[in-house]
Amino acid sequence: MDPVTSEPLLMRLGRHSARHRKGYVLTWAVLVVLGFVTSLGLLGGSSLFDRLETGDIVAPGQAQTARDLVTATDEGALQVVGRVDGADPTDPAVARAAAGLVERLEAVDGVGAVTGPVPAPDGSDSFLVTVEVGSEIGGPVQDEVAEVLREDGAELLAPYDAELSVGGTGLLVDDVVDQIKSDLTRGEGIALPLSLLVMVFVFGGFLAAGLPIVGAIASISGALAILFGFSYLLDLDATVVNIVTVMGLALCIDYGLLLVSRFREELSSTTDVEEAVGAAVATAGRTVLFSALIVGISLSGLMVFEAPIMRAIGAAGVSVVAVALVVALTLVPALCAMGASRLVRRRGAEAAPEEGVFSRLARVVQRAPVLTTVVSVAVLLLLAVPALGLRLTASGVELLPADAEQRVFAEQLEEDYPALASPGVTLVAQADEAQAAGLARQLADVPGVTRVDPPRTLGPLPDDVAAPGSDPDGPGLVSIGLHIEGTAMDDPAREVAETLRDADLGVPTWVSGQTASLQDFTDSVMDRAPWAALWIAGATFLLLFLLTGSVVIPVKALLLNIVSLGASLGILVWAFQDGALGGLLGFDSTGGIESVIPLLVLAFGFGLSMDYEVFLLARVIELHEQGADDDTAVRVGLQRSGRIITSAAAIMVIVFAGFAAGQMLVIKQTGFALAVAVLIDATIVRMVIVPATMTMLGRWNWWAPGWMKRIHARYGVSEHSSPVRAEPAPVSR
Incomplete structure (x- = not known):
């Protein structure tokens, strides 16, 4: 039998990467550059961060149905809100300046209704100007309106020593994405240098310590490129980027550390670099392969759940683990071969006593x-x-730091302009005008509800949205907002949402909002968790x-x-x-x-x-x-x-x-x-x-x-000592 073909596949892969080391390194260098250029949009076009979303964590259920019904019948419009403090809107001069600002905003292409000035309900020297900017978060209309508010508004109101701030849902999402990018940069800026120092201590030299770091950089590039591709297939929440990238970074350093250490151990026993690389990949590489399979299986368990964010993290996570594995089995061995003359230590020094x-x-x-x-x-x-x-929550603006501009704006706006506060719970109902009015009165008596918004007509029941419990021949849809004591995640809001979900209100209804979305998510997780656990435990076993x-x-x-x-x-x-x-x-x-x-x-x-x-x-x-x-x-x-x-x-x-x-x-x-x-x-x-x-x-x-x-004798994997050693390492008895 040909001795080469009888060698384990991983050993052959290791030798091949050592023999063609320059080709492997060059190929990876090109892939890394392409990964960063594509995902970060460095040559124009959209970047990964332009395609991220953020919002409620959703899963199939009443909240998702209500959301789909509202989206299908009423596209709505995002608003950019300008807030002016320190100027009395009843002052004729201030009113003229505000009117001039409204005119400039109305002149922006793509702008919908412009409303203002809206005086503060407490009669203070404060007012709002609201602008509808369509439904695209981060779109050019939103950005231009925000710029007009900040620059032209500041100019018009400068004589009155007024303070102007700008906010809105779209700008809040932009803030979240920017914070994600900042945290990603901060995390890598802390992790990579400190990891390098640890590995310098472990390996006793910068070259050996640097090889896993190079592999980690390749992994980051691959992770970002994969996520960019997934953004065209799945709705990616902004938090997915950091969660998946950090896993790829950690695993690649982990695997690189294991392979470089084993390579130096093998190199201390032979002068044949190809043999040493082959032996390292055959032993440590197999350990890495098993590890990656188990980590991949663990993450694939997330794809069992119905929530889109969990499936996105699972799919992207498995892909990034695959990148870390390929980097560890190809790029790191090639780099080891290239730096072999500077990696070798005195005989036996690398092996642990x-x-x-x-x-x-x-x-x-x-x-x-x-x-x-x-x-x-x-x-x-x-x-x-x-x-x-354990108590689960689904935070909104609370995800951002307490001093973040858009979080401060949103919290102060809700406090000072309660009429503009988003309802803690929203009820979508299939009801005519009289039924909707009666439903609103009925909802006002629910314990915990402080205020009920007037019913808002949405339109006829859409044919393309599955709405369990609906009547195809019934009236159209209405939306009723319920304001609750405390925040949307406090106990009163949870109790109101649970009460409405279980209540028979006489017409088909669907409960929506952060609280309802969290309940649907929790119910969905509990329903699928046994299957996910069975898959992960069974495959790992x-x-x-x-x-x-x-x-x-x-x-x-x-x-x-x-x-x-x-x-x-x-x-x-x-x-x-x-x-x-x-x-x-x-x-x-x-x-x-x-x-x-x-x-x-x-x-x-x-x-x-x-x-x-x-x-x-x-x-x-x-x-x-x-x-x-x-x-x-x-x-x-x-x-x-x-x-x-x-x-x-x-x-x-x-x-x-x-x-x-x-x-x-x-x-x-x-x-x-x-x-x-x-x-x-x-x-x-x-x-x-x-x-x-x-x-x-x-x-x-x-x-x-x-x-x-x-079964194990036929299909199992046996552990063998390094093939480059004439004899196995001695073992104390």
Whole structure:
């Protein structure tokens, strides 16, 4: 048999990337440039950030039906609002200046109705000018109107020492997108330099430390390009960009760290660069492949849910994991080959010694494995207790920093001009004029409702919108806004929405608004969660079984992940919902956790924790197959993988903490939660509980029924020592 063709595929890939290193690096350089140019619109045209959206988190249900009905029957128009403070609108001179401003606004092409001046209800020296600018957020009409208000308005009102501010829904969305871009830049600006410093410490040199960073930059480019493509297929919420990009960045650094370390270990034993690269990709590359598959499976579980934002994050996340995998298996090995002469160290220096801090930790754990397991799991369960009080929320302007211009504008406008405040709950009904009037009177008596807007006629029931419970031969649609005590996410609004959803009001109705959307999202998640969990757990179990040949190890890994992620959610609730870390992290608690965060923490956190499980198991299995006894395999395996796991975890924590330092609340919560999840998993779970339980179980770690053993013998993946070594590394007995 041809010895080349009998080699493992990954080894051949590694050798090919080393042999054609310049071609791989050049190809990736071109792809990286194209990725940044395309996604950022550097040569003109729209960019990824121009195509982002933001709004309520929706899922199929009453709120989505109501939204579709309103959109189909009444396109509506976005408004840009100019607010003037410090000028009396009853003053004839001020009135003339305001009239001149209205004339200039009416002259802008594409502008709808212009209303103003609208005096403040409290009689203060304040008034508004509102301008309808169509339905396109961030469109040229909106931008021109805002410019006219700021420049011409300031000029006309300058003699009166008035203060002019400009806001509106479209400008609020623009602010959110700008904050996303700012947080992305801030996060990368913190994560990349600090990650480089950690890797310089790990590798003892800038060149080796820089290779994973180069791979991470390629991953960022690929992530942005993929998201840009997805923006033409899916509605992408602005927060998706940071969430997905940070995952690609963290994974690529993680995988690059593992491959570069293994390459240097192989290079210390041979002078053949191609052989060293091939061996590194065949061993560490296989670990990376398994890790990427498990992370991809975890994220694909998000696509089971009906909410478009979860499907978008799932689809984009899987794609970005694929980019990180391809970068790790092609670009990083090619870079290793190019820098081989400067990466080599004295013989054996890269391989971790069999005795060290991690093996000593393992010995301590192995002396009392049962006690260690019980105490450690008890600590995690205690940390998870706050998660029992988890309260989901769907913030609006609260996502922005408290001093953000558009958040301040929106909050002050709602306080000073209550008639312009958006209703906390909106009811869409199929009713004639008399029925609508009676319905409005009936709604005014619902506990918690402070004011009911007059019914607004929308039009006939559209044929192209599925509206369960509607009467095709009935009257047209009306919309009634209900104003509630407190904010849309406070208990009164939730209770009103729940009451209306369950009530029989005599006509077909659909409840809409932030509260109703959150309820639909929660119901949808609870309905699909068992299927998502079954898919993720089943596929992960299968992959770990193929890697280990054991039933016990995959089951134990799944159970430990549940406990570990529960602890992470508990700390998240304590920090953000209870506001315990508000001062330290710079945020005002909204009294809940953003609705998408628990799912993201569970999906991303599960994948990352399995990432370290594979890192450790790969070394333990390698030693086990070399003939080491169970305790020795665990102890030496932890020693050999401990430095990489710790370094990778430190870098992950840095990356996620960098994004937790951002200003957007949802990004801050995501970064914090994932940093905590990685920290818990890489310390308490991977360094303490796993070696304790493996020691406690002994040979039962590798148990499986006979029929499953036969399946593994035929289809499983065996761990082998490096093919470039004449003999396996010695193992202490």
